[in-house]
Amino acid sequence: MRLMGRGEAHRWAFKAHFRRRAFGWKSQPAVQRVKQAVGEIKKIARKDPLLAADGAVSLFERLSPALEHVDGSSGAIGTAVNSAIAELVPLVAIAPVDARTREAWLERCWKAHAADQMPYIEALADYWGDLCASKEVASVWADRLLGATRMALRSDRRRRGYFHGTTACLSALYRSERYAEIVELLESEAIWPYKRWAVKALAAMGRTSEAVEYAESCRGPWTPDSDVDALCEEILISSGRVEQAYERYGARPHRAGTYLATFREVARRYPHKAAGDILADLVRTTPGEEGKWFAAARAAGLYGEALALASRTPCDPRTLTRAARDLAERQPAFAVAAGLLALHWLVEGYGYDIMGGDVWAAYSSTVRAAEKAGVIDETRERIRSLVAGESPGGSVRQILGKDLDL
Numbered sequence: 462m463r464l465m466g467r468g469e470a471h472r473w474a475f476k477a478h479f480r481r482r483a484f485g486w487k488s489q490p491a492v493q494r495v496k497q498a499v500g501e502i503k504k505i506a507r508k509d510p511l512l513a514a515d516g517a518v519s520l521f522e523r524l525s526p527a528l529e530h531v532d533g534s535s536g537a538i539g540t541a542v543n544s545a546i547a548e549l550v551p552l553v554a555i556a557p558v559d560a561r562t563r564e565a566w567l568e569r570c571w572k573a574h575a576a577d578q579m580p581y582i583e584a585l586a587d588y589w590g591d592l593c594a595s596k597e598v599a600s601v602w603a604d605r606l607l608g609a610t611r612m613a614l615r616s617d618r619r620r621r622g623y624f625h626g627t628t629a630c631l632s633a634l635y636r637s638e639r640y641a642e643i644v645e646l647l648e649s650e651a652i653w654p655y656k657r658w659a660v661k662a663l664a665a666m667g668r669t670s671e672a673v674e675y676a677e678s679c680r681g682p683w684t685p686d687s688d689v690d691a692l693c694e695e696i697l698i699s700s701g702r703v704e705q706a707y708e709r710y711g712a713r714p715h716r717a718g719t720y721l722a723t724f725r726e727v728a729r730r731y732p733h734k735a736a737g738d739i740l741a742d743l744v745r746t747t748p749g750e751e752g753k754w755f756a757a758a759r760a761a762g763l764y765g766e767a768l769a770l771a772s773r774t775p776c777d778p779r780t781l782t783r784a785a786r787d788l789a790e791r792q793p794a795f796a797v798a799a800g801l802l803a804l805h806w807l808v809e810g811y812g813y814d815i816m817g818g819d820v821w822a823a824y825s826s827t828v829r830a831a832e833k834a835g836v837i838d839e840t841r842e843r844i845r846s847l848v849a850g851e852s853p854g855g856s857v858r859q860i861l862g863k864d865l866d867l
Contacts, residue, residue: 473516475501479523484531488538491531495524495541499548506552514556517549518566522573525581533579543584550588560598567592567602575625589629590636599636606630607642616649631658640666653684657692664696672696687716698730707731712742720747724757736761744770752776759784764795771802778803778812778823785826793834800827801843808851820860841865 475498484491498520506513524542531538553566570592574585585592593599606626613624634643640662647659656679663672673693680689690713697706711734715726720743727739740763744754752774758767771781785800803823806812812819824844831840845865851858 471505471512471516473501473519475516475520476523479520479527481526482529483527486530486532488531488533488535491528492537492541495538495545499545502549502552510552510556511558514553514558514566517553518569520545520549521570521582521585525573525577525579528581529579533581539581542581546582546584546588550585550591554588554591554594556594563594563598567598571626571629574629577625583625586626586628587632589632590634591632593633593636596637599633600639603630603633603637603639603642606633610646614646614649614651614655618650627655628658631655634658635661635665638665653679653681653688657688660692660696664699669696669700669702687713703731703733707734711739712746719756720753721756721760724754724761728761737763737766740766749774755784756780764792768795768798768802771799775806775809775811776802778807778815779819781806782819782823782826785823785830789826789830789833793830796830797827797834797836797840800824800830801840801847803827804844804847804857808847808855808857810855815856817856817860820857824861824864 475494478494479498484494502513502516502520505516524545528538528542533539558566570585574582577583589602590599593602607630609624610627610630612620613622613627615621631643631646634640634646635658643662644659647656657676660672660676660679663669663675673696676689676693676696680686690710694706694710694713697703697709711727711731715723715730717723717726724740724743727743728734728736731739740754740758740761743757744751747753751770752772753776755767755771755776758764758770767784770776781799781803785796785803788796788799800823804820804827807815807820807823827840827844828837831837834840844861848858848861848865
């Protein structure tokens, strides 16, 4: 077979690293190797998509055996593997390959998934319909898996059991557009990872409101609210009900690593919404943490709102100092106010692992901005008053006292 001959001629570097039990308990070396393997395969994909797809399948086969002894408690290796699957499945799905080779790839993936005891490649089942690449192939696989899936999902708990291919079956049914069968299969009690396929099926049939109501009814202690929110939002946006999506879910499923990142994600998804409205809605979701939205307001050019937020509840003094430093030329009045707030919160004892250099940075940045704004005397007097009000023995007074004649 032409593909196999070409695959044998190519030496994949990652294969030497992904042997059975190749890694010890530390996750970082394994994470790095997974990322390198993905990079190698994607590089080949630019020149030879068929070879890259076959390489992706080879990696799927090798992941679990190689990672068997890795400590996954931190979640790092699981995240790396899930990311690898998400990046490589599309390469397999779009590869222009004959039916015989496609079926061989699916059989190899199925065998690897069945042997995945840890499990590391469990998420591969979520993409089974994509791997099939056509409605016809997906329908064949759905029929193949349907009997065991029905048994696993039967209403009688005493007779039901676990089947590793349940999600693959649901994914294949979805790809083959057999939506009604998905809904029927999941009429009995089932866990959310399965139920979400019924939500998607209802939406695909144009029953948008019913899909959202069904998802909402699945909320509970074992159902991630963030996943329900994100799925409902996606369904509403896809059906053109954007405003309803924003009102019900816009500020909820996009929690990122920082408040600024969260704001940017919501703004990206709803470009028609004014930045000020998005910010105000997000602030309402975190009562008592208004100051933490300062950086988001500043990034949006909402300078007045930024200062108001940082005045209400504590804001990281370093964040305020950077604002004072960076905007001294373009927004000197704002920079002065931000610098004064940085000193205010330092005097109040806020800030993580604050050093003398942080105090001096806040002070000097505020003074420089005041010089640009032409308010140096007033600003120095306000700083002096702030520092003089610090509790006895305070570090800010000890650091700046001499310069402020305190």
